[in-house]
Amino acid sequence: MKLTGAEIMVRCLAEEGVSTIFGYPGGAILPFYDALRTSKIKHILTAHEQGASHAADGWARATGQVGVCVATSGPGATNLVTGLATAYLDSIPVVAITGQVARPMIGHDAFQEVDITGITMPCTKHNFLVKEPAQLAHTLRLAFQLAKHGRPGPVLVDVPRDVQTELIEYVHDKLPEVGLPQPDMERVNRAIAAINQAQRPVMLVGGGVIRADAEYDAMHLCEKLHMPVVSTLMGLGAISAYRKLFLGMTGLHGHERANNAVKEADLILAVGSRFNDRVTGERSSYGANKKVVHIDIDPAELDKNIYSNIGIAGPMKQVLNLLEQGSKVKDLSPWWQRIESWTSMEEDFGDEQAPLFLKALNAVIKDKDYIVVTDVGQHQMWAAQHLKIQFARQFITSGGLGTMGFSLPAAMGAALARPQSRVISISGDGGFKMTGSELYTISTHKIPVTAIVFNNHGLGMIRQLQTVQFEKRFTSCEFPGYVDFVRYAEAFGVKGEHVKTPEQLAEALAKAMELDEPYLIEVEIDPKDMVLPMVVPGLGIGDFVKFEEKK
Amino acid sequence: MEQIIAIVVRNQPGVLMRVAGMFSRRGYNIDSLAVGTTEKPEFSRMTVTMDADEATIQQVCKQLEKLVEVEAVKVLPPDSSSKRSMILLKVHAGEKRIELLRLAEVFRAHAVDVKGSSLTFVATGDEGKLRALIQVMEPYGILEMVQTGLVALERGDTSLRVESSRFSWPRE
Incomplete structure (x- = not known):
């Protein structure tokens, strides 16, 4: 059967089970949009291509399925880049399809021509420029396979306009499965022996556990051994925060108890974490006086940042199950007594007011199928520290790249991916101004996202860093202009309200969760509030900043 | 290293x-x-x-x-691999063509161009040998030179052969 390239692109998306895509049209991708018109695939026209890429990312984070975004050549394609880099650093399966100028025009600096495969090479898992129409279908299938295979990641497919219009033979097909590297059993046995010997073990869960849908396998292992668990930002939700074994988040804004446990442990069992610098603090002291057992699907993560005594590359579920089978239950009560002597995650935030807003939300979200999506900055850390995340894929955040403006469009993608859930987007006023225009998309499609804007009239994390690192020489961290975000939302047809207290916020959110439409809640935050605990920049994760006279 | x-x-x-x-x-x-x-x-x-x-x-x-x-x-392994790179070297010869041709022989370098008052040699070898050749030619006046990167194969029967790709790629 002969079809146009554009029709084949639509067919290939259908082959992959894609129901919804996010995008923005332009000249070089118009044949695809024309073919899309008669398809069952739902296209969400965003306000900006960056929104489309974050929405596809949010879709993927909420479901584990590949998220898809589409843009035209040139500026359309470059506007996707931040979203692709965001997905790349957090290992999120996304396929981006971009239009490209027609093949004879490539290299002539044609109108809206950029070398997007060149631009995105370092921030995608792989990318393709389809020069041969006959290779189009196979390339798209391979793009989906690569996005999902092993360690997931974004893949971009650049399709010249004349490839989209050419008539090509189409055959429905499926690529053969590609196996994963198998764990080295000798190393697995050494890891089991190390776990069985440990007096003070800690499990460190990272985003890789969630990516691999291995949260139950991780939980079974630590439940069996009664092993304390700490989480990275990306691992939140892999272990319910209500479980006794959970000590909290570890890292530069980690809980005191979690960080101290890592510091004093004689064994760290790191699962699906890449030991990012925000997790380890000063690297050379991190693994001192302890054994590090590191498990990751990506062999390149082993010994990249932290030297591991035993590194195991392999599928997460499989390795965790092997460790569970081999490990022996042991009395860890002296270790637990030591752990319980440290300030718990319930009480270590000083006298700051802002965390109380997050704590108030816990009663609203408890045991509910609610997804929380954050932006980047202080509110993100407060959310990570104080929200009790119970389930994998319940907490969505831009961890690796730290992309401001991520929350609202990602929340939109998550809400469309999981219509049975309710989605709460939390942003600061800074990040919300970056991609707030996606309220247009949310309003147009009546996507029930509740956007909470923490308004401290400035860039709180910048203010905090300037307090700690620059002796309070504040610059560019305060917004002199005023934005009323409730009225901003009204302009898009989205209702909202202002709240001033944690109780009001909880009440407003509970009400919003009952609505079948978007809602915005603006929260007044004290600009002087800080994220505590905080590790001294450049020091180890047990060295917390002490604020004598903070304000 | x-x-x-x-x-x-x-x-x-x-x-x-x-x-x-x-x-x-x-x-x-x-x-x-x-x-x-x-x-x-x-x-x-x-x-x-x-x-x-x-x-x-x-x-x-x-x-x-x-x-x-x-x-x-x-x-x-550097000690049990055959390593070669190639150099093309254009040297000012003037009156000293014979002398240069003899010197080149020591390095098994061949003249590939004798036009004008210069000589162009080609030589292959590991990095040390080619560096020595350059040093010897330097006093005569190197007009131009170009070098390839090193290529190497491990000695013996071991081989780095790939039968097929990990992934299924579109046909050319």
Whole structure:
């Protein structure tokens, strides 16, 4: 059967089970949009291509399925880049399809021509420029396979306009499965022996556990051994925060108890974490006086940042199950007594007011199928520290790249991916101004996202860093202009309200969760509030900043 | 320590940029690079030399293996590998043509161009030999020179052969 390239692109998306895509049209991708018109695939026209890429990312984070975004050549394609880099650093399966100028025009600096495969090479898992129409279908299938295979990641497919219009033979097909590297059993046995010997073990869960849908396998292992668990930002939700074994988040804004446990442990069992610098603090002291057992699907993560005594590359579920089978239950009560002597995650935030807003939300979200999506900055850390995340894929955040403006469009993608859930987007006023225009998309499609804007009239994390690192020489961290975000939302047809207290916020959110439409809640935050605990920049994760006279 | 890495890649446009990009992006310096096709036209083989300690070279190899167009990576043992690079060297000869031709013989360098008042030699060898040749020719006046990257094969029966790709790629 002969079809146009554009029709084949639509067919290939259908082959992959894609129901919804996010995008923005332009000249070089118009044949695809024309073919899309008669398809069952739902296209969400965003306000900006960056929104489309974050929405596809949010879709993927909420479901584990590949998220898809589409843009035209040139500026359309470059506007996707931040979203692709965001997905790349957090290992999120996304396929981006971009239009490209027609093949004879490539290299002539044609109108809206950029070398997007060149631009995105370092921030995608792989990318393709389809020069041969006959290779189009196979390339798209391979793009989906690569996005999902092993360690997931974004893949971009650049399709010249004349490839989209050419008539090509189409055959429905499926690529053969590609196996994963198998764990080295000798190393697995050494890891089991190390776990069985440990007096003070800690499990460190990272985003890789969630990516691999291995949260139950991780939980079974630590439940069996009664092993304390700490989480990275990306691992939140892999272990319910209500479980006794959970000590909290570890890292530069980690809980005191979690960080101290890592510091004093004689064994760290790191699962699906890449030991990012925000997790380890000063690297050379991190693994001192302890054994590090590191498990990751990506062999390149082993010994990249932290030297591991035993590194195991392999599928997460499989390795965790092997460790569970081999490990022996042991009395860890002296270790637990030591752990319980440290300030718990319930009480270590000083006298700051802002965390109380997050704590108030816990009663609203408890045991509910609610997804929380954050932006980047202080509110993100407060959310990570104080929200009790119970389930994998319940907490969505831009961890690796730290992309401001991520929350609202990602929340939109998550809400469309999981219509049975309710989605709460939390942003600061800074990040919300970056991609707030996606309220247009949310309003147009009546996507029930509740956007909470923490308004401290400035860039709180910048203010905090300037307090700690620059002796309070504040610059560019305060917004002199005023934005009323409730009225901003009204302009898009989205209702909202202002709240001033944690109780009001909880009440407003509970009400919003009952609505079948978007809602915005603006929260007044004290600009002087800080994220505590905080590790001294450049020091180890047990060295917390002490604020004598903070304000 | 100078390391020699052999990399078998898919022979596709952009693959050199991906490999070179990985080195520059992660802060590794390539000392020399040679690329050419293999006995199987769908695969090319790159030889990279770089100065790196053991931990770094391990990380480089793993990062290379992560690139989906890279099929096989191996650090070649420097003492049991055959290593060659090639040099073309244009030297001012003037009155000293015979002298230069004799000198070149010591290095098994051949004259490939004798036009005008210069001589162009070609020589192959490992880095040390070619450096010595350059030093010997220097006093006569090197007008121009060009060198390939090092290529190397491990000695004996071992081979870095790739039968098929990990992934199924579209046919050319």
